[in-house]
Amino acid sequence: MKPDPESRDKKPASRWLRRERGxxxxxxxxxxxxxxxxxxxxxxxxxxxxxxxxxxxxxxxxxxxxxxxxxxxxxxxxxxxxxxxxxxxxxxxxxxxxxxxxxxxxxxxxxxxxxxxxxxxxxxxxxxxxxxxxxxxxxxxxxxxxxxxxxxxxxxxxxxxxxxxxxxxxxxxxxxxxxxxxxxxxxxxxxxxxxxxxxxxxxxxxxxxxxxxxxxxxxxxxxxxxxxxxxxxxxxxTVPAIQLNSLAEMPVLFFFAIVIGCLAGAFIHIQRRLAPVQRKSPAVRFLTAGVVTGIIAIWVPEVLGAGYDTLEKAILGELALTVLAIIVVAKFATTLLASSLGIPGGVIGPSLFLGACLGGIAGALTNIWLGEGTASPGFYAMVGMAAMMAALLNAPLAALLAILELTYNPNVLFPGMLMIVVACLVSRHFFRTEGIFQETLRSLNKSGTPSWRQQMLSRVGVASVMERRFSIAPQRISEAEAARLIAPSPLWIVIDLPEEPAPQVLRAADLASFLQRLEEARKENREDKDAGADEPIDLLKLPGERLQLAALNWRATLLEAQAKLEKSGAGGLYVHRGLSPALDKNVAGIILPQHIDNFYRQ
Missing domain, CATH: 1.10.3080.10 (Clc chloride channel)
Known part of the structure; x- marks a missing residue:
């Protein structure tokens, strides 16, 4: 749609920004x-x-x-x-x-x-x-x-x-x-x-x-x-307010955290290798997971479901050492297979389950080695939940607070913090993992953690930083139209080119300088004062800086604007508000590379 310069010169195209309500x-x-x-x-x-x-x-x-x-x-x-x-x-x-x-x-x-x-x-x-x-x-x-x-x-x-x-x-x-x-x-x-x-x-x-x-x-x-x-x-x-009885148990917790970190790292590594299988037929994948889970469940039914009832028994110390060891091996295998093959569930609950059972094992062994004066297996189960969740998800603070809110027992904070640090260090440093979700993304050939610059640019919409001082004009305009065009003091002139693949933008100062030179030339040659006054001005030919523009929807973020600039090779973007990128009354503003650079450097 070709713009009407007569109407546009009087009202800038960004006027909708000031009149919207609701x-x-x-x-x-x-x-x-x-x-x-x-x-x-x-x-x-x-x-x-x-x-x-x-x-x-x-x-x-x-x-x-x-x-x-x-x-x-x-x-x-x-x-x-x-x-x-x-x-x-x-x-x-x-x-x-x-x-x-x-x-x-x-x-x-x-x-x-x-x-x-x-x-x-x-x-x-x-x-x-x-x-x-x-x-x-x-x-x-x-x-x-x-x-x-x-x-x-x-x-x-x-x-x-x-x-x-x-x-x-x-x-x-x-x-x-x-x-x-x-x-x-x-x-x-x-x-x-x-x-x-x-x-x-x-x-x-x-x-x-x-x-x-x-x-x-x-x-x-x-x-x-x-x-x-x-x-x-x-x-x-519902758990009793149990606590760590002696600092002499800290070495046990330290060693226990190393074991949890190793298991979490192994879980992530194996899933990273198996995850590409998720592109295969869902029937084969799901049946494999279902059959293996069913076979194991015949002897170890605790592996079925999220297992929150078994988790609570581990916290209360109601499961024997041998039973806990069998459950850990079986649950590790079934959860790893279900998660890797794409069963539509989560790993947060199973991570708490595994941590609690591993903690129960550590607590029972500690009671055997150091005597009954040590903390109960239930206490070890609670801190084990925090350590396993933190190491598997790469979410130490979320894991610590989750255990605190789940148990309402503040006594888990001190030993839990130590175990989380050690387990996460083992998983991240020695196994070189960044958490199960990020590693799975990479194994599926999808980008993982964005850079800090991408994070910053994605938080801001283009409508908050775009240049709104602009006017729209056709390629050829009269001198009088040009004067009216720059009267509202725009910074840029968007040149509508219906026959071209993309519009261009011209600095308004360049058009103003051109008009000033015309006026000075007429003053020097008074007898030809009106000569050339009716000749149209070609905005593509007058001296000045021009940039080709590409279209961008106003809902986009600065990160999308940067990607569009890189992909299109354009010198700038014009932000449109409608479904069509046509240069009409819905044009909102202009985004140039310097707008993006200036924002993230602030």
Whole structure:
């Protein structure tokens, strides 16, 4: 659409920025990095949505199990034949569900969330979330060796992302609401709001700022409130207030942490090698995981499901040393196979399970070696949970706070901190891993942790930093039109070229200098004062700096703007607001490379 210079010269093309109200004004405010108040309002809605979805998922994944189990997760009560048949039948159902969907809609879990956050502007597909909701429930109901937190994180992230998409918010705020959804989901899943906040910031968002933290905190509080309304406010595990009895036990804890770090590192390394198999047929993968889990469950039924009932027994010291050792080996194998082959569940719950059982083993051995005066096996189980979760997820602070909120026992902090440091050091330094989610991303040939510069640029929308002082003009204009064009003192003139693949931009100062030279030339030659006054000015031929422009939607972030500049090879971008990149009244502003450089150097 060719612009009307007569109307555009009088009103700059960015006038819509100053007249918007209501939701449009909110969208523009959210494009800024420090839009705290509107972001808190969106975090409130995200917390409600993510909390409701997470509670619904938990009800769907637990309530039907009462038809064949005395209590949710008590798979030990099943007859021998059903210990084998249930995970196999579940694998068949999952294979049928995945077979009905094309490959792009089969991705689920925390790895999928990180991929969409870092590589797709936090846009979460709705179909993948639906699959996660249904398939995750089937996996848990059929006793697959996975946890419910991974699906909850996916569903929470999707709640924030889809809410932002429905409201047509800028992409930088989509990213923030995804983090709010993650925090609310973790908080709602286990009633652990503080751990939800730190997990979202430490594992997913990789960001620590006041503007980043406050909306996530609010969303986690709302998510926890929703789950308390439905399930009550009691902690997930009821344990006595046990504590470390003597500093003489610290060497035992140190050695125990090394063992946990080694197991976590081995788990990540093996999964990294097996993860590419997830591109294969889901039927083969799921049946393999289901059959192996079923066979092991015949003798060790504790491997079925997330195993929270067994975890609590380990904390209470109700399991014998030999039983704990067998359970650890069996659970390690089944969880590793289920996670590596793509069963739609999580590894956070199994990591707590493994840590608790390993802790129970360490506590029992310590009681044998050092006597009954040492701490109970339950205490070792609690600190073992923190160490294993931290080493496997590369989330030390989230793990420490999760155990504190799950047990309400502050005595775990001091020894837990030591064990987390040692376990993470072993896993990261000696096994050279960065956490199971990042390593799985890399094994699937997807980019992992973004650089600090990418992080910074992704937090800001182009609408908050674009140059708004511009005017739009056709290639040829009269001298009078040129004078009216520069009257509002724009910095740039966007030259509309309908016949060309892209418009160009000219410095308004160059046009002003050209007009001044024309005026001076006429003053020197008075008899030809009106000569050439009717000849049009070609904005592509007058002396000056011109840059070719490429189109960019106003919802984009500065990181997307930088990528568009690199990909297109253009000298700048014009930000458009409509569905079409045509130069019409929806043009909002201009982004040049110096705008991006100036922002991140501030």
């Amino acid at each position: 939701l449009e004004k909110l969208r523009l405010q959210l494009s800024a990095q420090d839009a705290l108040a509107p972001l808190l309002a969106m975090a409130l809605l995200t917390g409600i949505a993510a909390g409701l979805v997470t509670v619904s998922f938990r009800l769907l994944s637990e309530s039907p199990s009462r038809l064949y189990l005395p209590m949710p997760d008590q798979f030990e009560a099943l007859p021998l034949v059903w210990r084998f048949a249930l995970p196999v039948l579940g694998a068949l159902v999952l294979a049928a569900m995945y077979h009905l969907l094309r490959p792009s809609r089969r991705h689920t879990g925390i790895v999928h969330v990180l991929d969409r956050l870092h590589n797709h502007q936090a846009q979460m597909p709705a179909w993948n979330a639906v699959l996660q909701f249904l398939a995750g429930s089937v996996a848990l109901l059929s006793g697959q060796s996975v946890g419910r937190e991974g699906p909850a994180v996916h569903l929470g992230a999707a709640s924030g992302s889809l809410l932002a998409r429905q409201l047509k918010l800028p992409n930088n705020s989509v990213r923030s609401l995804l983090g709010c959804g993650v925090a609310a989901a973790i908080a709602a899943s286990f009633n652990t709001p503080l751990a939800g906040v730190v997990f979202a910031m430490e594992v997913v968002m990789l960001e620590y700022s006041v503007v980043g933290f406050l909306p996530v905190i609010l969303a986690a509080v709302i998510g926890s409130a929703v789950t308390q309304l439905v399930f009550g406010s009691e902690p997930a595990f």
